Amino acid sequence: MDTALAERLAAVDERIRDAARAAHRDPGEITRIVVTKFHPASLVTELHALGVRHVGENRQQELTAKRAELDGLADLTWHFIGQAQTNKARAVRAGADAVHSVDRSRIADALHAAGAEGDLLDVLVQVNLTDDPGRGGVVPDAVEELAAHVAGLSTLRLRGVMAVAPLDEEPARAFERLHRCADAVRSVVPDARWISAGMTGDFPEAIAMGATHLRIGSAITGPRPPRD
Numbered sequence: 001m002d003t004a005l006a007e008r009l010a011a012v013d014e015r016i017r018d019a020a021r022a023a024h025r026d027p028g029e030i031t032r033i034v035v036t037k038f039h040p041a042s043l044v045t046e047l048h049a050l051g052v053r054h055v056g057e058n059r060q061q062e063l064t065a066k067r068a069e070l071d072g073l074a075d076l077t078w079h080f081i082g083q084a085q086t087n088k089a090r091a092v093r094a095g096a097d098a099v100h101s102v103d104r105s106r107i108a109d110a111l112h113a114a115g116a117e118g119d120l121l122d123v124l125v126q127v128n129l130t131d132d133p134g135r136g137g138v139v140p141d142a143v144e145e146l147a148a149h150v151a152g153l154s155t156l157r158l159r160g161v162m163a164v165a166p167l168d169e170e171p172a173r174a175f176e177r178l179h180r181c182a183d184a185v186r187s188v189v190p191d192a193r194w195i196s197a198g199m200t201g202d203f204p205e206a207i208a209m210g211a212t213h214l215r216i217g218s219a220i221t222g223p224r225p226p227r228d
């Protein structure tokens with residue numbers, strides 16, 4: 001067992017509890033997703049042994065491969081947090097328990113089409129909090145319309161919103177905008193309470209702004225190996 005990994009995980013969890021306490025929130029309502037992208041499946045096995053049950057991947061091929069390799073770890077929840085391509089929707093749906101990156105109606109339609117009636121996939125509307133239209137996510141003004149579209153697809157369960165804070169802005173300000181987008185989604189689906197926000201560099205700010213799902217990579221896993 002990698003004691004450094006266990007120590008980093010414990011240290012992050014302590015910071016999560018501290019930030020929740022400071023925000024007068026119950027840490028029990030916050031899900032810590034460990035982002036394992038670019039790391040081997042063996043790291044996921046080690047994390048599982050340390051009690052981690054939520055992991056995040058941002059590439060479909062890697063998600064599919066790791067999930068197949070770790071078939072025995074049935075109690076893991078796999079979160080897909082990367083750009084989703086419509087032609088990969090079937091594989092994403094097969095590999096993910098939740099998709100955080102629905103940012104256009106076409107990808108929602110493709111994920112819906114890949115599902116069977118009666119089978120529900122948790123999805124979040126990804127919001128672009130930057131001024132760069134090339135970044136993933138729907139612009140805040142279009143969140144409500146996309147949420148309404150997703151809500152009409154019977155094999156998807158709309159859970160809330162997801163975003164990455166811009167690099168050139170105070171994360172707290174950006175997460176405040178995300179909070180308003182979360183309200184817009186809840187005006188469509190009152191039960192859609194998830195706010196997926198907060199990474200290694202900004203998760204305390206995300207907790208202060210109401211994040212329910214943190215996506216933390218390097219603070220727990222250590223530096224990522226170079227991608228191939």
Ligand SMILES: *Cc1c(COP(=O)(O)O)cnc(C)c1O
Pocket residue numbers: 035037058081082164199200201215216217218219
């Ligand atoms: C990689 C990634 C993360 C985790 O990043 P860290 O800075 O390593 O914590 C979170 N969210 C998304 C969408 C990512 O791609």
